[in-house]
Amino acid sequence: MRVTFTANGKPVEADDVWEGESLLYVLRERVGLPGSKNACEQGECGSCTVYLDGVPVCSCLVAAGQVQDREVRTVEGLGGEDGGLGLVQQAFVDAGAVQCGFCTPGLLVQTDALLEQESQPSDSDIREALSGNLCRCTGYEKIMDAVRLASARKCAGKAVAE
Amino acid sequence: MSTKSSTKPSTEPDVSGATPDARSGARTAARTIQGQKNLQDIRQASKDGIGGSPLRPDGTLKVRGEFAYSSDLWHEDMLWGMALRSPHPRANILSVDVSEALAVPGVYAVLTHEDIPGAKYYGLEIADQPALAIDRIRYHGEAIALVAADHPETARRAVKKIRVEYEVLTPIVTEEQCLDPATHGYVHEPHEYKSHAHGNICHEQRLVSGLGVTDEVRALADVVVSGTYEVGMQDQAFLGPESGLAVPAEDGGIDLYIATQWLHVDRQQIAPVLGLPEEKVRLTLAGVGGAFGGREDLSMQIHACLLAQRTDKPVKIVYARDESFFGHVHRHPARMFYEHGATRDGRLVYADARIVLDGGAYASASPAVVGNAASLGHGPYVIPNVRMHAIALYSNNPSCGAMRGFGAVQAAFGYETQMDRLAAELGMDPVELRQLNAVKQGDLMPTGQEIDAPAPVADLLQRVKDMPLPPPLDLDDLDVRQLPGALSNTSHGEGIVRGVGYSVGIKNVGFSEGFDDYSTARVRLEVIGGEPVALVHTAMAEVGQGGVTVHAQIARTELGVEQVTIHPADTGIGSAGSTSASRQTYMTGGAVKLAAEAVRHALIEKGRRRYGWTWNDITLTGGKVVSAAAGPLVSMVDLLGDDAIDLTREHHHRPTVPFDKETGQGFGHVQYTFCANRAVVDVDVELGLVKVVELTAVQDVGKALNPLSVVGQIQGGCTQALGLAVMEEIIVRDGKVRNASFTDYLIPTILDTPPIPVEILELPDPNAPYGLRGVGEAPTVSATPSIVAAIRNATGLALRRIPVRPEHLTTERPGAL
Ligand code: FES
Ligand code: FES
Numbered sequence: 001m002r003v004t005f006t007a008n009g010k011p012v013e014a015d016d017v018w019e020g021e022s023l024l025y026v027l028r029e030r031v032g033l034p035g036s037k038n039a040c041e042q043g044e045c046g047s048c049t050v051y052l053d054g055v056p057v058c059s060c061l062v063a064a065g066q067v068q069d070r071e072v073r074t075v076e077g078l079g080g081e082d083g084g085l086g087l088v089q090q091a092f093v094d095a096g097a098v099q100c101g102f103c104t105p106g107l108l109v110q111t112d113a114l115l116e117q118e119s120q121p122s123d124s125d126i127r128e129a130l131s132g133n134l135c136r137c138t139g140y141e142k143i144m145d146a147v148r149l150a151s152a153r154k155c156a157g158k159a160v161a162e
Numbered sequence: 163m164s165t166k167s168s169t170k171p172s173t174e175p176d177v178s179g180a181t182p183d184a185r186s187g188a189r190t191a192a193r194t195i196q197g198q199k200n201l202q203d204i205r206q207a208s209k210d211g212i213g214g215s216p217l218r219p220d221g222t223l224k225v226r227g228e229f230a231y232s233s234d235l236w237h238e239d240m241l242w243g244m245a246l247r248s249p250h251p252r253a254n255i256l257s258v259d260v261s262e263a264l265a266v267p268g269v270y271a272v273l274t275h276e277d278i279p280g281a282k283y284y285g286l287e288i289a290d291q292p293a294l295a296i297d298r299i300r301y302h303g304e305a306i307a308l309v310a311a312d313h314p315e316t317a318r319r320a321v322k323k324i325r326v327e328y329e330v331l332t333p334i335v336t337e338e339q340c341l342d343p344a345t346h347g348y349v350h351e352p353h354e355y356k357s358h359a360h361g362n363i364c365h366e367q368r369l370v371s372g373l374g375v376t377d378e379v380r381a382l383a384d385v386v387v388s389g390t391y392e393v394g395m396q397d398q399a400f401l402g403p404e405s406g407l408a409v410p411a412e413d414g415g416i417d418l419y420i421a422t423q424w425l426h427v428d429r430q431q432i433a434p435v436l437g438l439p440e441e442k443v444r445l446t447l448a449g450v451g452g453a454f455g456g457r458e459d460l461s462m463q464i465h466a467c468l469l470a471q472r473t474d475k476p477v478k479i480v481y482a483r484d485e486s487f488f489g490h491v492h493r494h495p496a497r498m499f500y501e502h503g504a505t506r507d508g509r510l511v512y513a514d515a516r517i518v519l520d521g522g523a524y525a526s527a528s529p530a531v532v533g534n535a536a537s538l539g540h541g542p543y544v545i546p547n548v549r550m551h552a553i554a555l556y557s558n559n560p561s562c563g564a565m566r567g568f569g570a571v572q573a574a575f576g577y578e579t580q581m582d583r584l585a586a587e588l589g590m591d592p593v594e595l596r597q598l599n600a601v602k603q604g605d606l607m608p609t610g611q612e613i614d615a616p617a618p619v620a621d622l623l624q625r626v627k628d629m630p631l632p633p634p635l636d637l638d639d640l641d642v643r644q645l646p647g648a649l650s651n652t653s654h655g656e657g658i659v660r661g662v663g664y665s666v667g668i669k670n671v672g673f674s675e676g677f678d679d680y681s682t683a684r685v686r687l688e689v690i691g692g693e694p695v696a697l698v699h700t701a702m703a704e705v706g707q708g709g710v711t712v713h714a715q716i717a718r719t720e721l722g723v724e725q726v727t728i729h730p731a732d733t734g735i736g737s738a739g740s741t742s743a744s745r746q747t748y749m750t751g752g753a754v755k756l757a758a759e760a761v762r763h764a765l766i767e768k769g770r771r772r773y774g775w776t777w778n779d780i781t782l783t784g785g786k787v788v789s790a791a792a793g794p795l796v797s798m799v800d801l802l803g804d805d806a807i808d809l810t811r812e813h814h815h816r817p818t819v820p821f822d823k824e825t826g827q828g829f830g831h832v833q834y835t836f837c838a839n840r841a842v843v844d845v846d847v848e849l850g851l852v853k854v855v856e857l858t859a860v861q862d863v864g865k866a867l868n869p870l871s872v873v874g875q876i877q878g879g880c881t882q883a884l885g886l887a888v889m890e891e892i893i894v895r896d897g898k899v900r901n902a903s904f905t906d907y908l909i910p911t912i913l914d915t916p917p918i919p920v921e922i923l924e925l926p927d928p929n930a931p932y933g934l935r936g937v938g939e940a941p942t943v944s945a946t947p948s949i950v951a952a953i954r955n956a957t958g959l960a961l962r963r964i965p966v967r968p969e970h971l972t973t974e975r976p977g978a979l
Contacts (some may be wrong), residue, residue, distance in 0.1 A: 018315055034234040035227020037451070039401040040483045044904035047401060075227035089225035093217055096870040099878065100706025101224030102401040102451030108225060124643045131649070131913040134904065136401050136452050137706050139877030140912040 005067045007033060008077030014064070023062040024048045027074060035075040035105050039134070046133030049106035050074045056113040058132075075105035078112060087157070088112045091150035092143075099137035107133045111147050119154050121147070211719035212932060215870035218711050219728060220704070231449035232421035233405035237476040240407065241270055243462070243469045244317035244479065245305040246324045247488055251558040251897025252334065253299040255306065256327040263309060263323040268316040270473045272324065273308045278468065280437030283355060286427070286459055286563070288364075288525040290355055293435050293464045299328070300349055300523035301560050302898045303488025310469040310477050333558035333897035334362065337497060337518055340555040349523060349556040364521045364554040365529035367536035369826025371608035372547035375501075375514040379547045383503025383511040387583045391500065392963040393572045394891035395520075396493040396882075398565050399909050402451015404461040404489055405480040408470035415442030416467045421450040423457040425701045426737035435464050436471060443467070447731040453705035454882070455564030456490040458742055459526050487902035491526045491563030492892055494519035494554065496535075496572035502580045508590050510599045512547035513540045517573060519562070521554035526563030528554035533675050534569030536826055537609050541577035542619045542668040542836055543599040548608040550826065558897045564742055566882060567669065567942040574667040575964055578947030582663075582954070592951070593627050593664050596620075600666075610827045613834060615935075616925035618862050622838035623666055625921055626860040632842055632917075635660060646844055646851035648913050657848040660855070663841050663951025667944030671833040671936030672745040672815055679745065679832070680814040682736030683713075683753035684729075687721060687761050687798075688806035694785055694798040696721050696758070699729035702738040702750040707938060708871035709746050713754045715867060720758035722782035723798070736812065744835060744936025747867060752813035752931040760809045769801050816929060833927060837861040837940035839880070839948040842916075845956040850968030852888050852953055854916045857945060862923040864935030869922070875938045877918045883945030885910050888953075891965050 003026060004013045014030040024041065027033045027050070037047035041060040048059045051073035059072075078086040085093065088111050098104050107130060114121055114129040121129065126147045135143060210216035223229040260272040275282055275294040282296060283289045295306045307324050311317035332346075339346040340362040349362055373379050380386070406420035415438060422428050425445045433443040450457070462479040469477040481489050501514040517535045521528035536552035552569075565571075585592035600619035606612055637655040645653050673679035686697040696717040704710045714726040731738070738750045766780050769787055779790040787795045819828045842855040859876050866872045882890075889908040893900040901907045926933025946964060954961055958976035 018313070020315065028234070029236075033227075034230070034236075037231070037401070038233055038480070039403065039451070040904040042483065042903060042905060045401065075225075079226065085222065085225060092225050093221040096215070096217070096874055098218060098221045098224050099708065099874060100400070100402065100450060100452040101220070101229060102231060102706075104224050105227045122641075124641045127912050128643055128649060131911045134401065134909060134911060136399055136454070136882075136909060137878045138874055139879075139881035139918055140910075140915045141877045141918050142874055143912065144917075 001065065003064050003068055005070050005072055007031060007072045008074060017064045019065060021064045022060050023064055023067050023072070024059040026064045027059060033074050033076050037102050037105055039102060046106040046110060047103055049109040049133065051109060051113070056110055075108050078108055087153055088115065088150045091153060092146045095142050095146035095149050097138060097142040097146035103133060103135040107135065107143060111150060115151055115154055119158070120151055210715060212715045212867045214715065215868050216711060216715060218708060219714060220710060229449050231402050231451050232419065233403055233480045235407040235419055235448055235478060237407060237409060240476040240478050241310040241312060241469070241473060242314045242317045243308060243310050243466050243477045244314065244321050245465060246307040246321045248295065248299040248302065248304045248306055250299055250328055250330050251302040252331040253328040254331065255295060255297050255299065256329055258307060259325040260307060262325065263320040266316060266320040266323060268312040269309060269320045270475065271310045271469055272320065273468055273472060274306065277472065278435060281434040284431040284435055284460065284464070285525055286527050287529050288355070290350060291524040301558055303560065304523070305465065308465050308469055310473050335557050335559055335897050337555065340557050349558060362556045364525050364556045365532045366551070366553040367532050367821060367826060368824050369536045369548065369550040369608055369821070371610065375512050375547060375549040379512050380503060384506040385584065385587050386501065386503045387580055387587055388499070388501035389580065389583065389962055391498045391576045391579060393496040393575055394965055395495040395560070395562065395894060396565060396886050396890050397487060397892050397907060398454035398456030398490065399907065400452030400454055400456055403481040403483065403486050405478070406448060406462060406466055407476055407478045408466035409476045410470045410474050413442060415444065416470055418443065418445045418463060418467060419448040420445055420463055421448050421457060423453050423703045423705060423742055424740035425703065425731060425733050427740065428460060428463055429733055431460055432464050432467055436467055445733045447703055450703060450705040453741060454566045455568065455742055457705070458564040458740055459491050461489040483904055484902040487892065487899060487907065491561045493565035494521060494531055494562040494572065498572065498576040500576045500580045502584055504584055504588065506588070508588055508595050508598050510543055510545045513545045514549045515539050515576065517552040519552065519554045519572065520557055520559055522557055522559045522561035524561045526561050528563065530675070531563070531569035533821060533830070534670060535573050537821060537830055538570045538668050538670065539573035539577065540608055541574065542601050542666055544601050544605050545608065559894050560892065560899060566879065567939050568743065570667065570669045570943045571886070571946065574943045575947050575950070578665045579950070579962065582951050593623050596666055597623050608826070609821060609830055611829045611831065615833065615927035615929060616862065617834060617836060618923060618925060619666055619836050622836055622860045622862065622923070623664065626664065626838040626840045626858055629840065629858050629919060629921065632856045635844060646846040646853035647849060648853065652849055652851065653846050657846050658844050659847055659956040661843050661845065661952040661954070661956025663948045663955050664839065665944050665948035665951060666836065666838040667940060669744065669835050669940045669943045670831040671748060671835050672743050673739070674818055674831045676818055676820040678814065679739055679749060680812050681738040681749040681753040682810060682812050683750060683757040684735055684808065684810040685717060685754065685757035685761050686806055686808040687765065687802065689799050689802050692799065693725055694723045694802060695725040695727060696723050697727045697729055698754055699735050700738045700750050700753065701731050701733060701735055702746055703731060703741040705741050707741065707746065707875065708868060709741070709750065711871060712747055712751055712867050716751055716754045717758050720755060720762055722784055722786070735810070744939045747934060748833070748930055748936055749813055749815065751867065753811055755931050756811035756813050757809055760811055761807045764807045764809065765798065765801060769796060833930060833935060835935050835940045837944040839941070839945045841948040841952040843949060843952040843956060845953055845971065847957055847971065850971035852966065854884055854949060856916045856919070857884060857949065858919045859941050859945065860921045860923070861937070861940055862925050862935060863937050864927045864930060865924050865933040866922055867932065867934060872922060872937050873920045876920045876941045879938060879941035880918050880945045881910050881915050883942045884915065884949060887946045887949035887964055888966050
């Protein structure tokens with residue numbers, strides 16, 4: 001089948017998609033967006049998290065056909081408008097929250113979604129929001145630091161803008 | 163059905179700024195491979211040298227989703243490889259029929275062991291593992307046949323059409339069965355390719371020091387405690403699945419782009435199976451999503467190469483998560499008996515231990531794991547009389563090998579539990595008892611080896627004890643998400659008891675027992691764009707630990723330059739050894755230091771010849787050649803001109819010797835490292851749920867080359883230890899793996915993981931580059947027992963098996979520890 005949707009604001013189209021293929025497979029193997037990662041393909045690790053119509057989902061659990069005419073935003077679409085890093089991306093780099101980095105794309109999308117909803121989350125809020133994203137390397141401390149840093153910068157940014 | 167992507171961008175070739183190596187014609191073919199791009203932006207890295215915390219050179223690509231992990235590799239025209247795996251742990255293979263699988267449209271090849279052109283067996287220490295099963299199955303999940311197809315789904319369907327007839331046999335899985343081959347049989351028949359083994363024992367090591375453990379020695383002790391302890395099978399559970407891409411080259415060789423821990427030893431094992439000389443098998447490191455020991459053995463490497471060789475097309479293999487659980491070795495499960503004797507005032511008199519490690523079907527790194535368990539199994543304590551016996555068994559359970567902490571983890575659970583029990587028996591504070599017996603610099607290990615570098619064990623314990631405790635649970639102002647059971651809202655504070663526990667551990671750094679452990683580095687200095695630029699080329703596997711950051715820091719420090727380019731790791735240079743045993747900063751960092759120093763000397767020498775300098779105090783700093791007495795002499799740009807200085811050096815650590823087989827004596831280890839922990843836990847004693855509230859670590863790192871990464875390593879190590887303490891175990895029943903998924907094999911989430919305050923000490927080791935000490939493993943060794951001790955402290959239960967499960971907490975009776 002053919003599937004058409006928008007990925008990071010651009011229309012994309014994938015041909016010859018087998019009906020069992022996941023959105024993750026289509027993104028990674030067919031439309032050249034390998035940023036979302038394949039760590040379990042069972043909805044357990046969160047490495048494949050993308051926005052689907054603005055809601056974070058595990059793309060490994062979404063059948064390709066389900067995204068017809070919908071909007072997908074991946075880690076590749078989290079960058080700043082100037083082509084630089086987005087706020088959450090920069091915070092993860094600065095806090096040392098990236099080691100092997102395999103969990104990072106999913107965590108970035110989930111963190112972005114959290115901060116969209118709640119710009120000053122408590123530590124418990126952060127842990128709850130990120131509890132579906134496994135990281136095997138960092139021990140999560142630096143991830144907590146990164147989210148707090150992103151939150152602080154976001155709020156400071158807002159304060160400046162206001 | 164087509165797998166070709168019309169929109170996938172092809173990426174540039176090597177843009178790392180590296181000088182192209184003399185490589186085969188495969189270079190062109192591999193141009194679309196993204197791995198080369200992974201280090202491109204190192205030139206924007208911070209200026210920091212050692213001791214600073216510049217950011218990762220690959221961090222920007224990783225947060226953009228542009229870093230190419232091995233599972234992201236793509237090649238025009240590539241095929242997907244997949245293996246058929248055995249559903250039985252022990253069986254004879256009566257027949258394999260691949261004809262139906264071959265007939266599936268889109269299938270290019272189906273291979274069995276009969277199609278292997280070269281050697282059929284390989285292995286890290288003993289070549290006992292068939293690349294594809296031959297006549298027999300020795301563990302659940304063993305690979306029998308391979309398929310290459312145009313789509314992963316095609317491959318999956320074809321695999322299902324391979325017909326195998328088995329004669330299913332009763333697996334040999336318990337210690338008793340393994341040790342009685344006359345009744346239960348052999349995992350490997352006695353005449354088969356084994357060097358160290360007899361019966362189903364893969365390797366054993368004894369150790370006796372002082373008077374050993376005799377009735378006379380026992381009589382010297384006022385108090386004796388003994389117990390049997392068990393450690394379950396833990397998995398590395400790195401997130402990036404095993405994967406790679408094998409590309410056939412024009413010269414008949416193979417180029418393999420791979421996530422591994424040790425490029426050269428992969429190659430040593432792969433080439434004979436392919437029937438190729440080593441120089442025709444070229445490996446380049448692709449992005450690695452964590453390793454923790456699980457990538458020290460081969461997984462899909464040979465399989466991808468065999469399929470590429472046969473089809474003459476690039477072949478990619480990516481394991482699904484269940485295949486990853488079957489495809490790599492795990493941490494050895496252990497059964498241990500420990501007995502300690504002490505005087506009334508708390509001095510240890512003797513330690514007696516038998517440590518039985520289940521090595522599973524193939525040897526992997528079992529011999530070295532046994533060596534560690536025997537030589538570190540008494541812990542960081544001075545004990546005048548010691549007797550240890552460690553063995554690894556061959557069984558029909560999954561193979562076990564390297565995992566962070568490597569033989570020291572299991573033992574630490576045993577000896578630290580014993581320390582707590584001894585303290586209870588003596589009515590002493592458990593930390594004081596440990597401090598009283600702690601090793602220090604100048605003491606002898608039971609192997610007879612003197613500890614000739616700082617060993618601040620008592621101080622580490624004191625510091626961890628002195629760290630402020632988290633506030634007590636406040637039931638009036640409670641966020642229930644912080645309680646055991648967390649989001650499930652299982653309690654509002656009732657039934658919750660808090661406990662505190664302490665532990666300390668010891669781990670060796672680097673490869674031991676006479677292994678000629680070395681690493682190679684090439685450093686090139688030249689002027690690019692009007693600036694001096696250093697290039698660092700090693701074969702070090704960057705698995706997330708941050709070696710690439712540290713190499714750039716070392717080059718900046720030694721050469722006084724800002725710009726450093728890291729060449730992709732490949733087999734175009736000598737071995738870097740493995741990214742394991744906490745050794746890479748020590749070994750490859752040491753090699754980069756040596757090579758950079760040699761380049762510095764060569765440049766200064768050039769200046770002496772040209773300008774006749776006579777000062778002896780010349781260094782390179784800020785892009786200039788500077789004399790302390792006379793000030794700046796010349797800019798490096800002017801002195802270098804169009805020349806490049808390009809030098810390669812090897813770093814060997816001081817030699818070690820194998821332990822004596824019977825007495826365990828010998829200078830077997832290069833360096834020791836220590837970490838102390840304190841755990842605070844809340845336990846819901848009614849439901850058996852545990853929440854670790856805080857896990858504190860204090861570690862001596864010798865010299866923190868990059869404090870940010872060092873702390874990150876310690877926190878990550880503590881978290882894996884937490885996993886082993888309370889949740890992580892591969893459940894194997896009758897040789898069958900029951901939980902090969904992230905649904906059923908649980909690793910700590912951010913909700914399970916508490917704040918991990920870390921304090922680092924920097925007491926330089928006079929024998930190590932910059933005085934540094936390997937960091938990554940010590941916390942994984944030490945932290946588990948502190949958590950179990952805290953749960954015991956809360957519940958009064960003995961808890962002699964890890965991971966501690968809810969049913970242990972709700973069904974065990976409180977009693978003497
Ligand atoms: S890959 Fe989708 S949740 Fe793990
Ligand atoms: S950084 Fe490796 S899994 Fe998170």
